[in-house]
Amino acid sequence: MESMRPSSTKKDNITMLIFTAVVLTAPLWGKLIGAGYPDLLQKFAIFGLFAIGYNILFGLTGYLSFGHAVFLGIGSYTAAWSFKLLSMNPVPAVIFALLLTGIFAAAIGYVSLKRTGIYFAILTLAFAQMGYNLAYSVLTPITNGETGLRVLRDDPRVLDNVFGVTFDGPPLGSFFGIEMTGWGGFYFCAVMLIIGFYLSLRVFRSPFGMKLVAIKSNQTRMEYTGYNPTPYLLVAFVISAMYAGLAGALMVIVDPLAGAERMQWTVSGEVVLMTILGGVGTLIGPLVGAAVIKYFENIFSAINDSVQHATFNFLPEGLENFVVAIVSPFVGEGWHLTIGALFMAVIIFMPGGIMEGLKHLTTWPKRRKG
Secondary structure (H helix, E strand, C coil): CCCCHHHHHHHHHHHHHHHHHHCCCHHHHHHHHCCHHHHHHHHHHHHHHHHHHHHHHHHHCCCCCCHHHHHHHHHHHHHHHHHCCCCCCCCHHHHHHHHHHHHHHHHHHHHHHCCCHHHHHHHHHHCCCCCCHHHHHHHHHHHHHHHEEEEECCCCCHHHCCCCCCCCCCCCCECCCCCHHHHHHHHHHHHHHHHHHHHHHHHHCCHHHHHHHHHHHHHHHHHHHHCHHHHHHHHHHHHHHHHHHHHHHHHHHHCCEECCHHHHHHHHHHHHHHHHHHHHCCCCCHHHHHHHHHHHHHHCCCCCCCHHHHCCCCCHHHHHHHHHHHHHHHHHHHHHHHHHHHHHHHHHHCCCHHHHHHHHHHHHHHHHCC
């Protein structure tokens, strides 16, 4: 095992270098697929971070949570209040979002982890729905209810006032003079994604990560060997939730608005789909799944009838109308049908997700020679 460590470390370093290069050059290669604009790349980074964190819980332990949207919401509201009370600098927003999300996650995880399997999933779903209902209609002085919590020009912002920072227009996040909109916001999210991926890599390679895998493989056997799995599960749950909280904070950093809709159970379901689509338990898979779903949501949904007719106008009119009639249910407002068909195909033919499919493609020549 000792002799394997240097090569493993070298492989991880190469992985990090490639990952960093791919993320930082996203504006360049994104243009090739029609995704080279900052708002969409911000979503790639934010939801990629969300999915990477979720994978630490679901991918390593096998515990399926339907309540991670509540942590996304907590992170969003915390960041918004940091912007309102302290400063438009995103650093305090990120710190407080991580801390508060961790505290709530420890409490929710402590209760939820008293059960396993479907009962654990239902408990997390219940907490998420409670959080959504509280944010939407009960804690309105904190969340501003259905309208959402906005960052306003006349908010106190104590630290900004101390340092003489003022805003002529609507207040926007600013990282020491770099506005958190457009490309500045993307690169801030990209750096957070790279850091998050590195920490996830370290968790996967650590003895702690191996214990989580052991829990997934056979929790009862682990208990018989003298290990109590609950503390490990709770730490994994909290780490995973803090990733969600960070993703929620980044949403507010690039667009200063926090709403209760981020805590709906459908958002939790979306991150489950992202993780399964990309590859549960893989390092890159959840990020790939997040990028695919957000690409479909933003690019495929924009392909309306006029775009389709412009694309196929080289065909005879009758054939053009026929092709558009065939294609239209799968794009535009029907993009959900396409992603659903893709998801079913992955589950049926590549249960390990897109990453398993790519692995099979890369090893196919070797297997054919063998």
